[in-house]
Each structure stands twice: as structure tokens, then as C-alpha cells.
Amino acid sequence: MIELKNVSKFYPMGHENVRALNEVNLKIEDGEFVAVTGPSGSGKSTLMHIIAGLEKPTVGEVIVDNYDITHGGDQFLSKFRNEKIGYIFQNFHLQPTYNCVQNVALPLVFKKVPRKEREKKAKELLALVLLTTRLAHKPKELSGGERQRVAIARAIINNPKILLADEPTGNLDSSTGELIVEILKSLHKERKITLVVATHDPEISKHADKTICLKDGEIVDCKSLGTLSKNNVFIREGSRIISKKI
Amino acid sequence: MKLSDYFLMAASNLSQRKLRTLLTTFAVVIGASLISVMVSLGTGVEDFITKQFTTFVPLDTIHVAADPNFGKFTAGASQLGAPPQEINGEKPVSQSRSLNEKDIKTLSNLPYVARVDEPIKVQAKSVRLEEDQKNYEVQVSVPTPYKLEKIKLASGKYFEEKERGKAVIAYQYLKVWQLNSADEILGKNIYIKVKQNLGFFQEGEEKEFRFEITGVTEKTLASTEIMVTPEDGKEMARFTSNNPSLHQPNQPIDLVVVKVNDQKEVPKVAEKIRSLGYGTQTPEDMLGAIGQIFRVIQFILSLFGVIALVIASLMIINTLIMSTYERTSEIGLMKSLGANINTIRWLFIIEGSLIGFLGGLIGIALGQVFSYVINQIAHQTFLKEFPTFNVSTFPIWIPLVTISISTIIALIASLYPANKASRLDPIEALKTE
Ligand SMILES: Nc1ncnc2c1ncn2[C@@H]1O[C@H](COP(=O)(O)OP(=O)(O)O)[C@@H](O)[C@H]1O
Ligand SMILES: [Mg+2]
Numbered sequence: 001m002i003e004l005k006n007v008s009k010f011y012p013m014g015h016e017n018v019r020a021l022n023e024v025n026l027k028i029e030d031g032e033f034v035a036v037t038g039p040s041g042s043g044k045s046t047l048m049h050i051i052a053g054l055e056k057p058t059v060g061e062v063i064v065d066n067y068d069i070t071h072g073g074d075q076f077l078s079k080f081r082n083e084k085i086g087y088i089f090q091n092f093h094l095q096p097t098y099n100c101v102q103n104v105a106l107p108l109v110f111k112k113v114p115r116k117e118r119e120k121k122a123k124e125l126l127a128l129v130l131l132t133t134r135l136a137h138k139p140k141e142l143s144g145g146e147r148q149r150v151a152i153a154r155a156i157i158n159n160p161k162i163l164l165a166d167e168p169t170g171n172l173d174s175s176t177g178e179l180i181v182e183i184l185k186s187l188h189k190e191r192k193i194t195l196v197v198a199t200h201d202p203e204i205s206k207h208a209d210k211t212i213c214l215k216d217g218e219i220v221d222c223k224s225l226g227t228l229s230k231n232n233v234f235i236r237e238g239s240r241i242i243s244k245k246i
Numbered sequence: 247m248k249l250s251d252y253f254l255m256a257a258s259n260l261s262q263r264k265l266r267t268l269l270t271t272f273a274v275v276i277g278a279s280l281i282s283v284m285v286s287l288g289t290g291v292e293d294f295i296t297k298q299f300t301t302f303v304p305l306d307t308i309h310v311a312a313d314p315n316f317g318k319f320t321a322g323a324s325q326l327g328a329p330p331q332e333i334n335g336e337k338p339v340s341q342s343r344s345l346n347e348k349d350i351k352t353l354s355n356l357p358y359v360a361r362v363d364e365p366i367k368v369q370a371k372s373v374r375l376e377e378d379q380k381n382y383e384v385q386v387s388v389p390t391p392y393k394l395e396k397i398k399l400a401s402g403k404y405f406e407e408k409e410r411g412k413a414v415i416a417y418q419y420l421k422v423w424q425l426n427s428a429d430e431i432l433g434k435n436i437y438i439k440v441k442q443n444l445g446f447f448q449e450g451e452e453k454e455f456r457f458e459i460t461g462v463t464e465k466t467l468a469s470t471e472i473m474v475t476p477e478d479g480k481e482m483a484r485f486t487s488n489n490p491s492l493h494q495p496n497q498p499i500d501l502v503v504v505k506v507n508d509q510k511e512v513p514k515v516a517e518k519i520r521s522l523g524y525g526t527q528t529p530e531d532m533l534g535a536i537g538q539i540f541r542v543i544q545f546i547l548s549l550f551g552v553i554a555l556v557i558a559s560l561m562i563i564n565t566l567i568m569s570t571y572e573r574t575s576e577i578g579l580m581k582s583l584g585a586n587i588n589t590i591r592w593l594f595i596i597e598g599s600l601i602g603f604l605g606g607l608i609g610i611a612l613g614q615v616f617s618y619v620i621n622q623i624a625h626q627t628f629l630k631e632f633p634t635f636n637v638s639t640f641p642i643w644i645p646l647v648t649i650s651i652s653t654i655i656a657l658i659a660s661l662y663p664a665n666k667a668s669r670l671d672p673i674e675a676l677k678t679e
């Protein structure tokens with residue numbers, strides 16, 4: 001279970017504070033699929049970072065899988081990130097000098113898993129995301145969709161209970177994005193992973209068990225995001241924010 | 247993270263940036279090779295001097311006299327090069343007491359003492375080869391058996407303690423007797439001429455003693471030395487001093503040489519002997535100053551290498567800091583995937599140390615080459631007469647120490663960049679592209 005109690009995050013900017021998150025309270029049950037939406041700058045990424053233990057809230061408490069991660073030290077948090085959390089970035093963040101197997105196996109390096117064992121596991125997972133033919137390729141030899149599949153394989157190599165994806169399709173065209181969403185959905189279903197996806201993409205929130213809508217760092221009623229329809233969300237296209245009917 | 251993974255990752259990072267790694271390593275190489283050459287030059291020369299010295303005075307012996315001031319004020323006895331010592335009141339006059347059988351027994355029974363011998367001094371006039379009429383200068387020495395082990399022979403063998411009429415000659419005699427190889431002279435006879443010393447007003451008799459050559463020493467600085475069998479030495483001494491009771495049992499003895507089982511125990515044994523009221527002189531007393539001078543020279547020479555290594559360490563710091571900038575996003579990623587502060591820190595420390603280790607390794611190899619070249623040049627010029635001595639020696643501790651120094655300096659240099667890298671905020675780091 002993920003629980004945020006009265007969480008706020010401020011960034012000092014000159015004399016003022018930017019409020020990235022403001023008094024957020026939420027609960028995500030084990031095995032739930034939750035979409036986090038909201039316009040750009042609404043605090044989605046900040047929320048994901050805080051759940052992943054990558055950032056600490058300025059105020060409030062974060063409980064993940066019964067661990068209070070607000071007060072954890074470096075040793076605890078890095079182990080927590082390594083074993084409990086799978087994180088998928090919008091821009092993949094693969095190591096350019098590593099091939100696919102090495103990239104996928106990287107989290108196991110920090111867990112002191114022997115090389116043979118971790119590469120075997122990495123190959124299995126690359127097969128799962130349909131990349132068996134790309135094992136020795138470097139990221140720059142892959143398409144965007146393939147890179148994100150490598151990143152997904154890496155995120156689940158430690159069998160995390162929680163998979164966090166921050167705009168996983170944001171850098172992909174829609175058809176490639178669909179495959180990524182399919183993979184995430186099936187991981188959620190088959191492995192009972194708690195899945196939290198921050199997204200502008202209504203395609204994703206459509207499949208979610210519930211959708212959390214953020215605006216200016218606060219959780220708002222999704223209907224208040226502009227239209228009365230539950231299937232309507234605000235999305236940003238370039239500098240404009242547009243409302244899109246699903 | 248496993249240790250092997252640290253090394254693999256560090257090595258792979260270094261090989262990603264070949265040119266920079268190469269340049270940084272090169273700086274370490276210069277420092278390490280300078281240090282190793284300088285130190286090996288220093289040890290080589292010190293070794294040379296010490297070896298020469300020990301052909302005269304073995305290091306595991308103590309000279310003992312009855313006079314407690316022996317070794318302190320007598321000529322050449324205090325440390326070579328040491329400042330003159332203050333004398334309170336009267337300058338101590340050597341007491342006339344001699345050593346006797348009882349003293350020798352006391353000394354022999356001390357712990358670690360192997361044996362006690364009376365040194366036999368022979369003043370010889372000249373030496374000639376049987377089939378040659380020319381006389382040559384000579385320094386006759388009567389070695390107690392322990393001394394025999396110390397000087398290597400170029401040819402032949404040493405005589406036994408109880409043998410009579412046998413001699414081992416210095417290598418340099420071969421030249422004057424026009425022999426090409428040391429083997430040719432073995433078995434030949436020489437005559438050593440001695441003269442009675444009866445004081446100023448009376449001319450003493452001369453007498454020749456015959457010896458068969460059993461061995462030739464390697465070339466040393468003692469180029470006119472001839473070692474003779476002890477009993478013959480005593481006889482020669484009795485003749486020259488015109489004192490038939492000299493070196494006979496129950497006669498007073500001026501000086502004895504105490505051989506110690508273990509060279510390390512020499513200072514302790516000397517201390518013990520002094521506490522019994524005797525005067526002592528150890529080889530350390532005489533060598534101490536020489537050793538000190540060489541350590542200072544060695545230190546100054548190595549300082550150049552250390553300066554080079556300090557410059558190298560600045561380059562290592564620079565390399566690693568550039569590396570943290572270039573790899574900011576990688577560090578952020580590693581942290582987000584579970585690397586902790588220490589993981590990142592060690593990764594950079596090992597990377598830096600690896601540069602130091604590699605540089606040290608190559609530097610040592612280069613130092614070996616330099617050392618070899620220096621020795622070759624020396625042997626063709628000023629060391630022509632001493633083919634077995636090297637100006638520059640490379641004992642195993644030099645590479646070990648040099649590699650340790652370069653690695654440790656590199657390790658220290660990498661501490662700051664490593665700390666800097668490990669403290670990066672993962673989120674900020676991931677935002678950098
Ligand atoms: N390191 C930071 N320093 C200052 N402001 C930040 C920082 N990170 C995020 N912000 C601000 O916090 C707000 C929320 O950002 P973010 O969580 O990235 O939103 P989203 O992911 O929904 O686009 C934005 O206004 C952003 O400018
Ligand atoms: Mg974002």
C-alpha cells in the first residue's frame with residue numbers, strides 16, 4: 001500500500017517557494033492500477049519521485065509497503081528503490097555504453113548478484129518484452145519503443161511490488177505507445193504489481209482502476225479539470241492546454 | 247556491489263575515455279619511474295659502499311676491549327662524520343688493563359654470542375709469486391672463519407681453520423702476475439715477507455713465509471688483501487713483534503671480536519657487554535653516518551618523483567571531476583536504480599586508484615629500463631673494474647613501494663571527486679542530459 005499523508009513539496013525559487021505539491025493525501029492499495037493526470041507542471045513527476053523515495057517531501061509523511069520512507073537514510077532508501085520500486089522514465093535513461101542485457105541487469109549489480117545469474121535473468125525479461133533479437137545492441141541502435149521496453153525490463157528485474165511510470169509514452173508515437181501500455185497492463189495483471197502511471201494520455205487513464213487528477217500541486221476532482229464528463233481530460237499540446245474527449 | 251563489478255565498471259569507464267586516461271596515466275608514469283630510479287640509485291650506491299665496508303668489518307661482530315671508553319674516543323672510533331664530542335674534565339686515557347681468559351669466558355657465555363676471537367694483526371712488507379722476482383705491496387689479514395663466509399670467491403675455495411700454509415688472494419693480483427683467469431693461479435706458491443719491528447735504533451730481521459694459493463676473492467676495494475691461515479698469521483705476528491708469547495694461551499689480550507648469532511641482536515648484545523664494564527664498537531657505529539647520508543640523498547632524489555606524482559594527482563582530480571560532470575545523468579540513474587552514496591564513492595575511488603596503479607606499474611617497468619641503462623653505462627665507464635656491482639639496484643621492495651605510493655596518492659586524489667559525485671541529487675542529475 002502507498003499512503004501519502006498531508007504531503008507538500010516546496011522548491012525555493014529566489015524569495016518565493018514553488019509549490020510542486022500541496023497537502024496531498026492519497027491511498028493506493030496493493031495491486032491497484034492508478035493513473036495520475038493533470039496539466040504539465042501540476043506536480044505529477046514530483047509525486048512519482050516522492051513515492052519512489054527519490055525525493056523527500058517538505059512536509060508530510062509517506063508510507064510505502066509499510067515503510068516510512070520520509071525518514072529513511074541513504075542506505076535504506078537506495079535498498080528500497082532497488083528492491084521495492086520499478087521506475088520507468090519518459091526519456092528511458094538507458095546507459096549508452098551498455099548493451100541491452102547490461103542495461104537490464106544494472107539494478108542487480110547493486111544487489112551483488114553474480115554476473116551469470118543477472119544476465120540470465122535479464123535475457124529472460126528481454127524475451128518477455130519481445131527483444132530477444134536485440135540482446136547485444138546498444139541503446140542508440142534501438143528505436144524509441146524498443147528502448148522503453150528495455151527500460152521496462154530493467155524496472156521489473158527485481159520483481160518490485162510497485163511499478164512507477166512517469167509519462168512512459170510521452171516520447172513515443174501513439175502506436176508504439178500502445179504496445180508499451182499493453183505491456184504495462186499485462187505486468188499489472190499477471191504479476192499483481194501496483195502500477196502508477198503519470199500521463200497526459202487518456203488512453204492510459206481509461207484502463208486504470210482509478211485516476212488521480214492534479215492541478216497546481218493539489219488533488220482535484222477530475223471533473224473540475226474543465227468538463228463535466230469523466231472521460232474528458234485536459235492535455236497539453238505544445239503551449240496550449242486543450243480538452244480532449246475520450 | 248561486488249568488488250569485481252567495481253573494477254569492471256571502473257575499467258570500462260576509463261577505457262571509454264582513452265586519451266584522457268592515457269594522459270593522466272602518463273603523468274603518474276613519470277612520477278613513479280622517477281621515484282623508482284632515484285631510490286634504486288640511492289640503494290645501489292649505498293649497497294656498494296656497505297658491501298665494501300663489510301669485506302673489512304662483518305656486520306654481525308662487536309669489537310670489545312677492557313677499556314670502557316673503547317669505541318668512544320679512540321681514533322676513528324666514534325661515528326664517522328659525527329660532530330666532535332665534548333670532553334668533561336680529563337680526556338680519558340686508555341687504561342692499561344687487558345682482557346684475559348676469564349673475560350673471554352664471560353663474553354662467550356652471553357646470550358646470542360656465537361664465538362669470541364682474538365684478532366690477529368700482521369704487518370707484512372711485500373709479497374711475491376714463486377716464479378716471479380718482483381715484490382708487491384700486501385695487506386695480510388687473518389680471517390676468523392665467520393669472515394670467510396662474507397666474501398665471495400671468484401675461484402677456488404677457502405682454507406679450513408686448522409690448516410697451515412694456505413692463502414686466499416685478492417683478485418687484483420691476477421693482473422700484476424699477468425694471469426688471465428683465476429683458475430690458473432690456484433695451487434701456486436707465494437712468499438710473504440715480514441720484518442721484525444725492534445724499535446727505532448735496531449734493524450730487524452726479515453723472513454719469508456710460504457703459502458699455497460687456494461682461492462681468489464671477487465673484485466673488491468680491498469685490492470691488496472691476502473688472507474692467510476690463522477696459525478701462520480699468529481706465527482708471523484710473533485715474529486714481527488719479537489714477542490714469542492703473543493697469541494699464546496693465558497696471555498693478556500687487547501681486543502677481541504665477538505661474533506653474534508643474529509645480526510639483529512648486535513645492538514642488544516653490545517649494550518649488555520657495555521653494562522659489564524667493557525668498551526664496544528659495532529659496525530653500526532661506523533656505518534651509521536654513511537647510511538644516514540645516503541638516506542638523505544635518496545630522499546632528496548625521490549622528492550622529484552614525489553613532485554611529479556603531486557602534479558599527476560592534480561591531473562587525476564581534474565580527470566575525475568570532468569568525469570563527474572560528464573556522467574551526472576549516469577550517476578543519477580545509478581542512484582535511482584539502487585546505488586547508494588558509498589557505491590558511487592567507491593566507483594570513483596577505484597577508478598582513480600586504477601590510474602595510479604597502472605601508472606605505477608608502467609613507471610616501474612620504465613624505471614627498470616632506466617636502471618638497466620644506467621648500470622650498463624656505469625659498467626662501461628667508472629665501474630669497469632667492478633663488474634659484479636651495480637650503481638642502481640632494484641630490490642623487490644622498490645616496485646612494491648613505488649606502486650603503493652602512486653596508488654595511494656591517486657586514491658587520495660580521487661577522494662574529493664568521489665565525494666562530490668556521490669552527493670549528487672539523483673533527480674537533479676537525471677534532469678541533466
Ligand atoms: N528542482 C526544481 N526546482 C524548482 N522547481 C521545480 C523543481 N522541480 C519541479 N519544479 C516545479 O514544480 C512544479 C511541478 O513539477 P513537475 O512535478 O515536474 O510537474 P509535471 O511532472 O506534472 O509536469 C512545476 O512548477 C515545476 O516547475
Ligand atoms: Mg513530469
